[in-house]
Amino acid sequence: MTSSTPRVLFYVQYLLGIGHVRRSALVIQALANAGVQTDVIFGGVPVPHISFAPATLHFLDPVKSADNGFSGLVKADGSEFSAADKLNRSQQLLELCHQLQPDVIVTETYPFGRRQMRFELTPLLEWAANQPVPPLMVSSIRDILQARSPKREDECIQLIQQQYDQVLVHGDPAFTPLEKSFAKASQIQRQLTYSGYVCPEKPLAKPRENLIVVSIGGGAVGKEILQAAQQLHASGFEAGCQWLLITGPNMAPEDKELLAKHNCDNLQVVELADDFIDSLSRARVSVSMAGYNTVMDLLQTETPAVVVPFEAESETEQLARSQLLEAKGLLTIVREHALTADTLKAAILQARQQQHQRPAINMQGAQHSAELLKRWAEQHRQTCKKEAPL
Incomplete structure (x- = not known):
């Protein structure tokens, strides 16, 4: 310099x-x-x-x-x-x-x-x-x-x-x-x-695999999403898929330990994915919150998506972004207060039927x-x- x-x-x-x-x-x-x-x-x-x-x-x-x-x-x-x-x-x-x-x-x-x-x-x-x-x-x-x-x-x-x-x-x-x-x-x-x-470079297109990715960003909030996904997996839904549950680095250790007890042949609980956007680009469906970065990753990879917007303490930002994209048929919303294994299952099935072409935005x-x-x-x-x- x-x-x-x-x-x-x-x-x-x-x-x-x-x-x-x-x-x-x-x-x-x-x-x-x-x-x-x-x-x-x-x-x-x-x-x-x-x-x-x-x-x-x-x-x-x-x-x-x-x-x-x-x-x-x-x-x-x-x-x-x-x-x-x-x-x-x-x-x-x-x-x-x-x-x-x-x-x-x-x-x-x-x-x-x-x-x-x-x-x-x-x-x-x-x-x-x-x-x-x-x-x-x-x-x-x-x-x-x-x-x-x-x-x-x-x-x-x-x-x-x-x-x-x-x-x-x-x-x-x-x-x-x-x-x-x-x-x-x-x-x-x-x-x-x-x-x-602002988003990372779009990854090279990859064939979709029998992979379901469930993530909650940093992990300070959102454990209920992982818990609902684990319960849905335990019900036998999509038994032929690999389930990847990502806790994030900031999830409470005791919550990580409880989830990790459910590790098995087709369910893996990790703190961080080695390459999150690569995993997302190969997934059949993503389940996540609806923060700015996660939504950009979803649009970049054109991955079928279910989002559970963060709404604690009257937060509005994630819901507003999700509703804009849901109106375009680009993802499916499950509200925090309605999240269960059953509502998550219905949303995953719906998300697979939607279009996932990236919108024409900068x-x-x-x-x-x-x-x-x-x-x-x-x-x-x-x-x-x-x-x-x-």
């Missing part, structure tokens, strides 16, 4: 599910591979199977959500995350920013979410605004946002208008524009740019995000040079 190479800093913090981490990692890898000096400040519990390489990774003391309802923050071991801990983490973050002196700072999700991290993100924004040459501020968000109160939406709009330069939406407005889930998006239209959907989001961030960083550098006093 030369001194003329722009530097982009990503702030990545997950609290429950790891989908945000995977999406960010794909963008970060594309950016670093494009020759941009890329740093990641990571504040969650490390996710071993997700890599940010060749970007440089910097760790803050990890925190996570205390529960599925996002009632508060705790340390990685579940112990209290105190006011003193918050102050220490905030200072860690500011020291890293001062050391790195980025041209661009990207905050994943914030200020459209991650309000629990305001104890360190408010000082970060203040630090950025007070620099002799303020970095360009970018918010990186998914296609569909969680429904918020009008007051919360107004707070977000105010922050974007006052302290951010760009909002990078990882979606395609032809499929679902941001205003469908964020009604006041028109007030920040000037700052919105769509990248397309799925080059990782590469396009990298191109946009690189261009914005270079333009920002040039603008700052022109405005600098002689």
Whole structure:
């Protein structure tokens, strides 16, 4: 790298599910591979199977959500995350920013979410605004946002208008524009740019095998899906298929152990698949939640799919995305409150009868995000040079 190479800093913090981490990692890898000096400040519990390489990774003391309802923050071991801990983490973050002196700072999700991290993100924004040459501020968000109160939406709009330069939406407005889930998006239209959907490369087409893949992302939530699948397997349904149940790294150890007791010739319980998207591309059907990354994998592989959207504590994002695709005949939904072995069986049978051709949407989001961030960083550098006093 030369001194003329722009530097982009990503702030990545997950609290429950790891989908945000995977999406960010794909963008970060594309950016670093494009020759941009890329740093990641990571504040969650490390996710071993997700890599940010060749970007440089910097760790803050990890925190996570205390529960599925996002009632508060705790340390990685579940112990209290105190006011003193918050102050220490905030200072860690500011020291890293001062050391790195980025041209661009990207905050994943914030200020459209991650309000629990305001104890360190408010000082970060203040630090950025007070620099002799303020970095360009970018918010990186998914296609569909969680429904918020009008007051919360107004707070977000105010922050974007006052302290951010760009909002990078990882979606395609032809499929679902941001205003469908964020009604006041028109007030920040000037700052919105769509990248397309962020997903890995489409795998080579493979013959479908007698394989049923059941997955729940990181595993912090969704164990009921695996339990229903295990019960359906035990009933003798699809006895000629191989069943692959993937718990994810964050599932409680005792729940993993209970499921693992059911391992047999045609049912395998694993924490991680060696190559998840390859397994998906060979499967006759997938059963999963409906997070951004999982749905993109389903569309890329054109795999018949049953989804059980996460709806705890009035979560709306997964259900909204699922309903868009169900209306196009691309997957089958089972609601959390209706999930049983019988409803799962009916949904699997229905999913096999549906079309599974990938819709005509932009799925080059990782590469396009990298191109946009690189261009914005270079333009920002040039603008700052022109405005600098002689």
